[in-house]
Amino acid sequence: MLSSSHTIPQKNIAIMGATGSIGDSTLSVVSQHPDLYNVVGVTGFSRLDKLLSICQQFKPTYVCVAKEKETAFAQMLSEAHLSCKILIGEQGLVELATLAEVDMVVAAIVGAAGLPSTLAAANAGKTILLANKEALVMAGELMITAVKQSNAKLLPIDSEHNAIFQCLPTAVQQQRNAIHDDNHGIKKLWLTASGGPFLHKTLDDMKRASVAEAVKHPNWSMGQKISVDSATMMNKGLELIEASFLFDMPVSEIEVVIHPQSIVHSMVEYNDGSFLAQLGSPDMRTPIAHAMAYPNRISSGVARLDIFKLSNLNFVRPDLEKFKCLGLAYQAMQQGSYACIALNASNEIAVQAFLNGDICLTDIADINEKVLLQAEKQPIGSLQAILAVDKLSREQAHQCIADLNA
Numbered sequence: 001m002l003s004s005s006h007t008i009p010q011k012n013i014a015i016m017g018a019t020g021s022i023g024d025s026t027l028s029v030v031s032q033h034p035d036l037y038n039v040v041g042v043t044g045f046s047r048l049d050k051l052l053s054i055c056q057q058f059k060p061t062y063v064c065v066a067k068e069k070e071t072a073f074a075q076m077l078s079e080a081h082l083s084c085k086i087l088i089g090e091q092g093l094v095e096l097a098t099l100a101e102v103d104m105v106v107a108a109i110v111g112a113a114g115l116p117s118t119l120a121a122a123n124a125g126k127t128i129l130l131a132n133k134e135a136l137v138m139a140g141e142l143m144i145t146a147v148k149q150s151n152a153k154l155l156p157i158d159s160e161h162n163a164i165f166q167c168l169p170t171a172v173q174q175q176r177n178a179i180h181d182d183n184h185g186i187k188k189l190w191l192t193a194s195g196g197p198f199l200h201k202t203l204d205d206m207k208r209a210s211v212a213e214a215v216k217h218p219n220w221s222m223g224q225k226i227s228v229d230s231a232t233m234m235n236k237g238l239e240l241i242e243a244s245f246l247f248d249m250p251v252s253e254i255e256v257v258i259h260p261q262s263i264v265h266s267m268v269e270y271n272d273g274s275f276l277a278q279l280g281s282p283d284m285r286t287p288i289a290h291a292m293a294y295p296n297r298i299s300s301g302v303a304r305l306d307i308f309k310l311s312n313l314n315f316v317r318p319d320l321e322k323f324k325c326l327g328l329a330y331q332a333m334q335q336g337s338y339a340c341i342a343l344n345a346s347n348e349i350a351v352q353a354f355l356n357g358d359i360c361l362t363d364i365a366d367i368n369e370k371v372l373l374q375a376e377k378q379p380i381g382s383l384q385a386i387l388a389v390d391k392l393s394r395e396q397a398h399q400c401i402a403d404l405n406a
Helices: 021-032 048-058 067-079 089-097 112-123 134-150 159-167 170-174 176-180 203-207 224-232 234-247 285-293 324-335 337-355 363-374 383-404
Strands: 011-016 037-043 062-065 085-088 104-107 127-130 153-156 186-193 254-258 264-270 275-279
Touching (some): 011 021, 011 089, 021 048, 021 104, 021 285, 037 048, 037 089, 048 062, 048 067, 062 067, 067 085, 085 089, 089 112, 104 112, 112 337, 112 383, 127 134, 127 285, 134 234, 134 337, 153 159, 159 186, 159 285, 224 234, 224 337, 234 324, 234 363, 337 383
Parallel strands (some): 011 037, 011 104
Antiparallel strands (some): 264 275
16 A cells, blocks of 8 residues: 555646535545645635635645636635635636646546546546546547547546446546456446435325435434435446446446445346445545555545444345436436437436425426437537537526426
C-alpha cells in the first residue's frame, strides 16, 4: 500500500462537482495524501460558501462557477485574499477538464450537465475517475471511442462499477474488449442494489411518499437527485446501461440483485462456477481511493469492515412492477442509444418535479415510460445529436407533467 513515504510523482487533479458528496469524499482522500495529489481546479454550481471553503483549504489554481455567480464569487475570493483564476460556465468546465497540467479528472457533476466536460477530458487523453453516469448513459459509444483514440483511462468510482472492475482480471481492466476472451471465462456481471428506502414498502406506500422519505437512504449518504433515483431504482437502471458500455457486456449478461446490507458492492460470475465479489463498508472513499491510486493502493480513511459483526447477507430479485424504472432501463438499452438519452432526460425532469412537490414518486416511472414510447429511432453520432434528443425528451417530460397537473 502506498503511503507518504513513497516517492512517486504527484498527480494534479481537477474535481468537477467538488461541492457534492463525491467531491467531499475525493477531497477527504486527497487531504490524507497531500504529497501524492494536488488539487489544480474545482467546480461548483450553487453552494458558493462551500466552494470558497474548499478554495481556502486546497488552494486550487482554477475554480469554475456558473456565469451568473461570477461577480459574487470573485468578491468572495477577494475578501478571502485568494487569487484563484475563475472559469465560467460550460466552456469553463471544458477548459478545466482539458488543461495540460491536469493529470486526473474526477467527473462528478450530476446529470447531463457533466457530459461535455467529461467527453472533452476523454478526447484530451486524461485519466477520468467516472462518477457521472450520464456520460456513458447518454454518450456511451462516443465516450468509449474517445477513450480508445486518445489513450485516455476510464476508471469507475461508482461503488458497483468499481467493485466489478476490481473483480475482473488485470488484462480486462487494461483492455475492455478482452472481457470476451474465452480464456478469462467471464459469464455474467452482477450489480448489487440496496433496494432503497421502499424495499419493504408497498407500491401504495411509494405513491404517498414524501420527499423526505424518498431521500432518506438506509445505507448511503448521497445528494437529493441520486437518492430519489435510488428510491425508484432508476439509479440501478442507469448503472445497468453504464456497465454495459463500460465493460462491453450486453444487458442480457448483466444481472441486478438487491442486497439490502450494501456490503457486497458487486460481483463477477465465471464459467467455472466461481463468483468473485468486492466487499467493504458503504463509504465512497473506498472506490475513489482505489481509482486514484490504481494500479496501486492507498489508505482511504474508511473504517475497517468488521467481518465478525456481519450477521446476514441477503440477496433478493428486484420487483419490476414496483421498481418499473429498472425495467425501463433494460428496455431502453435494447432499443438503442437514442432511447437511453430520452430515458435519462425524462428522469432528470421528473425527479426535479417530484423534489419540487409537483408530482408523486410513482409518477416518475409513468412519465419516463411515456417519453420512452415517444422516442424516435435515430443514429447518434455526435454530441449535437445527443443534445438534440436530450432537449426534445425534456420538453416531452415537461408536457407529461403539465398534463398530470391539468
